[in-house]
Amino acid sequence: MLDQSKLESYANRMRGHLVLPEDSNYDEVRSIWNGVIDRKPTLIAQCKGTADVISSVNFAREEGLEVSVRGGGHGVAGKSICSGLVIDLSHMNAVRVDSESKRVRVEGGAKLADMDHETQAFGLATTSGMVSVTGVAGLTLGGGIGYLGRSYGLGCDNLMGADVVTADGKVIQASETENSDLLWALRGGGGNFGIVTSFEFKLHEVGPEVMTAQLFYPIEQGKETLQMYRKVMDEAPDQLTINAMIIKTPPAAPFPEKYHGKPALALVGCYTGGIETGRRLMEPLDNFGQPMLKMVQPMPYKLLQSSFDAANPDGGRYYWKSQYLKSIPDDALDTLLDNSVEAPGPFTAIFLEPMGGAINRIGKTETAYPHRDASYNLGICAGWMEQGDDETCIRWTREIHNKMTPYSTGGVYSNYLSHDEEERIKAAFGENFNRLKEIKSKYDPHNFFSKNMNIKPVGTT
Numbered sequence: 001m002l003d004q005s006k007l008e009s010y011a012n013r014m015r016g017h018l019v020l021p022e023d024s025n026y027d028e029v030r031s032i033w034n035g036v037i038d039r040k041p042t043l044i045a046q047c048k049g050t051a052d053v054i055s056s057v058n059f060a061r062e063e064g065l066e067v068s069v070r071g072g073g074h075g076v077a078g079k080s081i082c083s084g085l086v087i088d089l090s091h092m093n094a095v096r097v098d099s100e101s102k103r104v105r106v107e108g109g110a111k112l113a114d115m116d117h118e119t120q121a122f123g124l125a126t127t128s129g130m131v132s133v134t135g136v137a138g139l140t141l142g143g144g145i146g147y148l149g150r151s152y153g154l155g156c157d158n159l160m161g162a163d164v165v166t167a168d169g170k171v172i173q174a175s176e177t178e179n180s181d182l183l184w185a186l187r188g189g190g191g192n193f194g195i196v197t198s199f200e201f202k203l204h205e206v207g208p209e210v211m212t213a214q215l216f217y218p219i220e221q222g223k224e225t226l227q228m229y230r231k232v233m234d235e236a237p238d239q240l241t242i243n244a245m246i247i248k249t250p251p252a253a254p255f256p257e258k259y260h261g262k263p264a265l266a267l268v269g270c271y272t273g274g275i276e277t278g279r280r281l282m283e284p285l286d287n288f289g290q291p292m293l294k295m296v297q298p299m300p301y302k303l304l305q306s307s308f309d310a311a312n313p314d315g316g317r318y319y320w321k322s323q324y325l326k327s328i329p330d331d332a333l334d335t336l337l338d339n340s341v342e343a344p345g346p347f348t349a350i351f352l353e354p355m356g357g358a359i360n361r362i363g364k365t366e367t368a369y370p371h372r373d374a375s376y377n378l379g380i381c382a383g384w385m386e387q388g389d390d391e392t393c394i395r396w397t398r399e400i401h402n403k404m405t406p407y408s409t410g411g412v413y414s415n416y417l418s419h420d421e422e423e424r425i426k427a428a429f430g431e432n433f434n435r436l437k438e439i440k441s442k443y444d445p446h447n448f449f450s451k452n453m454n455i456k457p458v459g460t461t
């Protein structure tokens with residue numbers, strides 16, 4: 001039971017709102033992207049600035065409440081919602097671009113769309129993810145894989161500074177000259193060290209139009225198309241990034257009706273250099289097979305960033321398993337294609353994200369994100385609507401994931417871990433795990449921030 005007078009005094013210190021179970025918007029505010037996660041917090045603090053975050057951290061610590069931190073609410077594992085106090089930053093989404101120094105400051109609850117919208121006004125961008133409603137915070141803190149990654153490194157590689165509220169309610173800065181160990185940890189070590197109220201990123205000249213490819217093939221052409229894709233990516237310059245996805249054909253125009261709901265192979269990506277060079281590099285895709293739908297054309301970068309938003313609706317039920325792959329030989333492609341035919345759930349996708357380029361030129365221990373030797377990141381992502389289908393969808397995901405482990409590096413992306421994968425956290429941080437434990441002990445010795453891909457302080461188990 002919360003002490004009413006302390007709660008009142010906390011509410012009075014807030015510029016934002018506190019949402020309690022009896023409030024009419026409680027269910028809306030506690031819901032997150034993954035509908036499998038259904039937790040009922042004691043209290044949700046909708047913060048409007050750093051002062052609110054400090055008050056919330058202090059209140060939770062003094063009252064002994066467990067704490068979770070919500071950025072964009074798109075964490076697959078649903079760690080942003082706990083049963084104690086949710087510190088919700090989703091109203092903190094301001095973005096300020098300094099076009100001269102090519103830097104952007106982004107508040108801790110901004111979505112990728114907020115950041116791209118502001119930076120693209122200057123023809124600038126930094127690496128972010130491929131679904132525009134995802135949060136900048138969670139994505140960056142775990143790594144940040146996107147179309148610009150092979151050109152400019154991951155989101156976390158572009159992180160130059162951060163304002164962080166620590167477990168004792170203090171605000172500290174992390175940069176290459178101040179608390180540089182903390183900056184190192186924030187570049188891939190997740191939400192373990194404090195609450196980031198503001199991120200500073202490096203920007204690059206991108207677009208506003210980039211050369212893009214979006215091709216959709218009937219699954220029967222999958223093998224040859226993936227072999228062609230593999231060759232293109234083997235020879236690709238850094239600026240070319242094409243993802244391969246096995247999806248269900250959306251049941252709507254412009255997809256031909258006879259394919260609606262059937263498995264399809266999609267190749268989607270862009271070239272971040274000149275349009276004409278991009279067009280030439282995309283010719284092998286443009287001229288290949290008989291796609292059911294093909295768009296190989298210049299497009300606003302911002303539009304590309306939101307092309308797959310509708311494929312991942314809020315409140316659907318999701319279960320993901322992923323692993324980094326050394327390579328994708330023919331038998332790996334067969335395994336993916338054979339199993340995709342039976343894929344359950346309308347929003348289920350299998351995707352291959354090419355790594356390499358600038359991502360892999362950074363040393364494994366230069367940042368907390370260690371996966372610098374993988375060729376691809378493979379995601380097996382089941383998405384469905386009915387609770388009654390949970391078991392079938394989760395079983396299918398696990399089975400195909402297990403069949404792909406012979407091709408794995410053994411590493412896994414922390415941002416694609418599901419709620420039941422605690423035992424894989426160590427593999428997510430690889431050779432950096434022990435250093436991260438030490439930095440955790442320095443900045444959060446009592447593991448106040450434990451609702452995340454948790455790294456426990458030294459001396460605790």
Ligand SMILES: Cc1cc2nc3c(=O)[nH]c(=O)nc-3n(C[C@H](O)[C@H](O)[C@H](O)COP(=O)(O)OP(=O)(O)OC[C@H]3O[C@@H](n4cnc5c(N)ncnc54)[C@H](O)[C@@H]3O)c2cc1C
Pocket residue numbers: 033068069070071072073074075076078079080089108109128129130131133134135136137138139140141142143144145146190191192194195196197312415416451452453
């Ligand atoms: C539809 C979809 C598409 C995706 N596409 C990509 C992609 O293209 N590339 C990619 O790399 N990833 C992608 N992801 C994975 C994504 O990076 C993670 O799900 C990430 O955690 C989302 O961040 P969030 O802020 O929205 O999540 P939240 O659920 O709000 O946060 C996740 C965790 O991050 C931490 N956290 C959040 N905000 C803060 C903060 N301000 N300070 C400190 N810690 C914080 C907390 O530990 C929290 O539990 C995708 C996810 C989804 C659901």
